[in-house]
Amino acid sequence: MAEKEFEPRIIAFVCNWCTYAGADLAGTSRLQYASNVRIVRLPCTGRIDPLFILKALERGADGVLVSGCHPGDCHYTAGNYYARRRWIVFRELLEFVGIPAERVQFSWISAAEGGKWADTINDVTAKVRALGPFQGYEAPSAKGKP
Amino acid sequence: MIEQLRSKAKELLETKAVAVVIGYGEGSVPGATRPVFIVRPEDVGKLIWNARCANNLTRYLTRKEVLRLGKPAVVVKGCDAKAAVALAQESQVPRENVILLGVVCPGLERPAGDQCRQCEVNTPPGCDFVFGEKIENQPDPAQAFLDVAEIEKLAPEERRRFWAEEFERCIRCYACRNVCPLCYCERCVADMNQPQWIETSAHERGNFAWNIVRALHLAGRCIGCGACERACPMGIPLMRLNRKLAKVVLEKFGYRSGSDPKARPAMASFKPEDPNDIFR
Numbered sequence A: 001m002a003e004k005e006f007e008p009r010i011i012a013f014v015c016n017w018c019t020y021a022g023a024d025l026a027g028t029s030r031l032q033y034a035s036n037v038r039i040v041r042l043p044c045t046g047r048i049d050p051l052f053i054l055k056a057l058e059r060g061a062d063g064v065l066v067s068g069c070h071p072g073d074c075h076y077t078a079g080n081y082y083a084r085r086r087w088i089v090f091r092e093l094l095e096f097v098g099i100p101a102e103r104v105q106f107s108w109i110s111a112a113e114g115g116k117w118a119d120t121i122n123d124v125t126a127k128v129r130a131l132g133p134f135q136g137y138e139a140p141s142a143k144g145k146p
Numbered sequence B: 001m002i003e004q005l006r007s008k009a010k011e012l013l014e015t016k017a018v019a020v021v022i023g024y025g026e027g028s029v030p031g032a033t034r035p036v037f038i039v040r041p042e043d044v045g046k047l048i049w050n051a052r053c054a055n056n057l058t059r060y061l062t063r064k065e066v067l068r069l070g071k072p073a074v075v076v077k078g079c080d081a082k083a084a085v086a087l088a089q090e091s092q093v094p095r096e097n098v099i100l101l102g103v104v105c106p107g108l109e110r111p112a113g114d115q116c117r118q119c120e121v122n123t124p125p126g127c128d129f130v131f132g133e134k135i136e137n138q139p140d141p142a143q144a145f146l147d148v149a150e151i152e153k154l155a156p157e158e159r160r161r162f163w164a165e166e167f168e169r170c171i172r173c174y175a176c177r178n179v180c181p182l183c184y185c186e187r188c189v190a191d192m193n194q195p196q197w198i199e200t201s202a203h204e205r206g207n208f209a210w211n212i213v214r215a216l217h218l219a220g221r222c223i224g225c226g227a228c229e230r231a232c233p234m235g236i237p238l239m240r241l242n243r244k245l246a247k248v249v250l251e252k253f254g255y256r257s258g259s260d261p262k263a264r265p266a267m268a269s270f271k272p273e274d275p276n277d278i279f280r
Helices: A019-028 A050-058 A079-096 A114-131 B002-014 B041-046 B057-062 B078-089 B146-152 B156-168 B175-179 B204-217 B227-231 B238-253
Strands: A010-015 A037-042 A063-068 A104-108 B020-026 B033-038 B072-076 B099-103 B129-131
Touching (some): A010 A114, A019 A037, A019 A114, A037 A114, A050 A079, A050 B204, A063 A079, A079 A104, A079 B146, A079 B204, A079 B238, A104 A114, B002 B020, B002 B041, B002 B072, B002 B129, B020 B041, B020 B057, B033 B041, B057 B078, B072 B078, B146 B238, B156 B204, B175 B227, B227 B238
Parallel strands (some): B020 B072, B072 B099, B099 B129
Antiparallel strands (some): B020 B033
16 A cells, blocks of 8 residues: 655644734635645734644644744734744754754744745745654654654 | 851841841751751851852742741852842842842852853852852853753754653653742643643653743743752753753843843843844
8 A cells, every 4th residue: 555645734823913814815815835734823923832832743743833923013013022032042942952943933924925925834844744744752763854 | 258157147137137047057968968047146057158058049039938937148159149130130039128148159069060160150249248258250251051062063863862861761850940949930831731731741742841841931041050950860951951042042132141130031022133034
């Protein structure tokens, strides 16, 4: 029996005002993009706790995207500025413990950037597909990559 | 030096400037030390100071059982004194609510990891009184994070294997949390169960999440006292995780925990010109 090709599961934590609207615009514009993504809507990237990302990876996500308003355009003025500091630190820590940066990616996508949303999802999906399934927190085995 | 410390402690207690002096005393076995809480002026003879006084006594500044006694004076090394600064920054312990009795420390007999090698606070700053002959030490900043660099230069799989083996030993005793002066949350995220964010069993999934999240919650706050690594019964090199984040916060945001009581904590502030390179 032929082995089914690995299709990564991507979870996207997005802010309601910019990226979620941008994703919606991609839909209404009938843009075709990878269907591997599941979107979780939050009011602001400032609300996104690193625990969400860790939980997503624990529960079967192979890759995570976090996306929100561009700096300066936050609906709540400064939420994404605090988030930016948090993600800089979080990403460094993940890399330090051996989880490659390609698995957890960050972007600023505005409500008008439907095309950027589609391109970003396609790109993230391709990168995670190349990495293989996320093996969990055990030491890397022969099968897949960390 | 110890006599000066003892007589100052006696004076503070006799004048009722403080209700309790928290310091180091003889331990239960020869050569060991342990925290002592002196409430009577005649007991100050119990206070000692030597290179085995490793505990960070500022941990007690956020403990209700101790605060109930009244205003404390705490014997602190340079590293411990930084915790008092951080606690004041986070509005937990106003600086005027505690008397800091600084002791000059040339380094511990058994430091946690790299802790004493690059110490720049042998003479504790910001204390109400300082005891001991002052030591001036300016460590080379280029040598500051060698223990972190050791891990950074490994390949990702090797890093994963290193930490997976370390976290496998974690028994979730939470000694690291309980001994940390900056882990003062009345209800820790690891204890929440609706929803449960961090699995509580000593399984690699939960262990990984627990240690990562604790390091994250200490980003820009950890003062590098090494109490966590010393307390860990399984010998996990926790300091490397915390120091990695201290390095990141210093390099990216120019912030060092415990140095300036007036500064805003790094993760509770931002600059519009913060680095943006990780974002698409």
